[in-house]
Amino acid sequence: MTLLVEVPAPAAPAPPEPATVGRRRLPRRLRALAPYLYLAPALALLVVWTYRPLLQAVQLSTYSWNLLPTSPATEVGLANFREVLSAPELGDAVGVTMLIIVGMLPFTIVVPVVVALLARQVHGRARSVYQALVFAPMLVAPVASAAVWQWLLDPSSGAVNRVLGLHVNWLADANGALVAIIVITGWHVLGFATLIVSAGLTGVDDEYAAAAAVDGARPRQITWRITLPLLSPTLVFLTLMTVLLSAQWSFPLIDTLTQGGPGTATTNIYYLLWEYGFRSFDAGHGAAAGLVFFVVFLAVAWVLVTMSDRLSFHDD
Amino acid sequence: MTDRMRAVRGHVVLVLVGLACVFPIYWMYATSLRRPNDVFETSLLPWPLSLASYGEAARELDVLGLLANTTLVAVAVAVGQLLVALLAAYAFAAYRFRGEKLLYLAMIGTWLVPFQVTMLPNYVLLYQLGLLNTLSGVVLPQLLSGVGVLLLRSHMRSIPAELLEAARMDGRGSWGTLWTVVVPVLRPALAALAILLFVTAWNEYFWPAMVLQRSGAVIQLGIRGFLGTEGVRWGPLMAASGLACLPVFALYLVLQRQVVSAFVRSGLR
Numbered sequence: 245m246t247l248l249v250e251v252p253a254p255a256a257p258a259p260p261e262p263a264t265v266g267r268r269r270l271p272r273r274l275r276a277l278a279p280y281l282y283l284a285p286a287l288a289l290l291v292v293w294t295y296r297p298l299l300q301a302v303q304l305s306t307y308s309w310n311l312l313p314t315s316p317a318t319e320v321g322l323a324n325f326r327e328v329l330s331a332p333e334l335g336d337a338v339g340v341t342m343l344i345i346v347g348m349l350p351f352t353i354v355v356p357v358v359v360a361l362l363a364r365q366v367h368g369r370a371r372s373v374y375q376a377l378v379f380a381p382m383l384v385a386p387v388a389s390a391a392v393w394q395w396l397l398d399p400s401s402g403a404v405n406r407v408l409g410l411h412v413n414w415l416a417d418a419n420g421a422l423v424a425i426i427v428i429t430g431w432h433v434l435g436f437a438t439l440i441v442s443a444g445l446t447g448v449d450d451e452y453a454a455a456a457a458v459d460g461a462r463p464r465q466i467t468w469r470i471t472l473p474l475l476s477p478t479l480v481f482l483t484l485m486t487v488l489l490s491a492q493w494s495f496p497l498i499d500t501l502t503q504g505g506p507g508t509a510t511t512n513i514y515y516l517l518w519e520y521g522f523r524s525f526d527a528g529h530g531a532a533a534g535l536v537f538f539v540v541f542l543a544v545a546w547v548l549v550t551m552s553d554r555l556s557f558h559d560d
Numbered sequence: 561m562t563d564r565m566r567a568v569r570g571h572v573v574l575v576l577v578g579l580a581c582v583f584p585i586y587w588m589y590a591t592s593l594r595r596p597n598d599v600f601e602t603s604l605l606p607w608p609l610s611l612a613s614y615g616e617a618a619r620e621l622d623v624l625g626l627l628a629n630t631t632l633v634a635v636a637v638a639v640g641q642l643l644v645a646l647l648a649a650y651a652f653a654a655y656r657f658r659g660e661k662l663l664y665l666a667m668i669g670t671w672l673v674p675f676q677v678t679m680l681p682n683y684v685l686l687y688q689l690g691l692l693n694t695l696s697g698v699v700l701p702q703l704l705s706g707v708g709v710l711l712l713r714s715h716m717r718s719i720p721a722e723l724l725e726a727a728r729m730d731g732r733g734s735w736g737t738l739w740t741v742v743v744p745v746l747r748p749a750l751a752a753l754a755i756l757l758f759v760t761a762w763n764e765y766f767w768p769a770m771v772l773q774r775s776g777a778v779i780q781l782g783i784r785g786f787l788g789t790e791g792v793r794w795g796p797l798m799a800a801s802g803l804a805c806l807p808v809f810a811l812y813l814v815l816q817r818q819v820v821s822a823f824v825r826s827g828l829r
Contacts, residue, residue: 283651385779386765
């Protein structure tokens, strides 16, 4: 019974039953099946909604088909892939994707680290109030956020232009639209990144900093030479998230605010795929583009995850 | 610099960043509460208050119906994901079996498969099943959450083996152990995960946008309808957006700590 007491949550200890061990046990063979039975719903969903479509995309990618049940799909071999890789818009979309990633780093690394370091000095209720404020944008639905920001950025009566005394039509200008998409996406994830850094900081052992302070190190030196290196696993993790997920985070905003425009100024790789899928009316082309993206994405993720282990500094 | 000064500097920076973060949210509600003629005012406080914009939004959109539908979808998705993930995580945590590693990777790997690759085949399947433009068509493909399986498995692994052993000694089968031992122990983790899943499902936009193209039966799509038009009427638009965020904010006000920790944990593992 002492064992049960140590458990943190209210695990209602069972009333002592008479020894019925084995009576209700299922036959051996059935018990070997048990884990598969527990997994069955998840596996069914996995196959039907993720891996079946993935395979189907592979199949579709060698056809040319305009999605209409009445028109035949013609086999075209690898032509779709050639077309995708030689399309000029692909390079543009990759460029926009990278710009967004770089633009996101201040919001996912720099500001969160500064805020989290400062927040360490603040204690008690004030701290949770600040956290609550910074985190709130994460909870705003993307469409609502698009609506609010369209209002804030309105050229004639939006709050942003009025405060800055400008008359910029942000979303109609190529650079302005990209900056807007970056800032709004950054606004969404800033609080989340800050909390991750804060969580990382609580994992950093204070003793090193205390020892350095005794040796006469200045606070600034302690931050740069001790705290930040010890925080490197968190920072590497956030960089990884930024590189892999920026395109995904910005996608709903691009769709609702700029539709990739003006021109292709805000068409990132996800938005390009989305357009291929539903605007180009060529299912094969869209599937091929999706697969190319998937393979490259897997490779990038793999490289980054392997690299991140080497880049982190551990105190053990 | 003294500790006191440093603390003051910390407060100042945090207040500024915090206010910058909530300003757009504040401005949304402030605009929605102005009188229709005052919408273009820039005074910080919306005064005199008026609910006219909400009235107009309600005339334009079936706001209550949309909110009810969105709630239904989000609750169904969250509960479904929680159940499916609970069972799957239990299999991974409590058993050693053939193919375990591969199946686990396949499940966690779902987030690597971009939505844009699977959307077309899934759309076609929903069409064949006759589920396009239905709420179950929105819910069904979303029922597996890789993050949920991942989080619950790691929580279950931290349950002391003695506890499970004790349940077994009591003669309980694995099914009984799951519901009478594992679930009560995991209650805080399950609650946090439920919140995370609910908020994510509530804010989900793309899949509903595809499945419900014509009917626009959830609040997110209702708002989008307002957005594209020429000469946007900001008052009602802000009112509808504010309503779309309200349930999540209410949850956040009541359960701030749990909401935050749920999001952070999902990011950390």
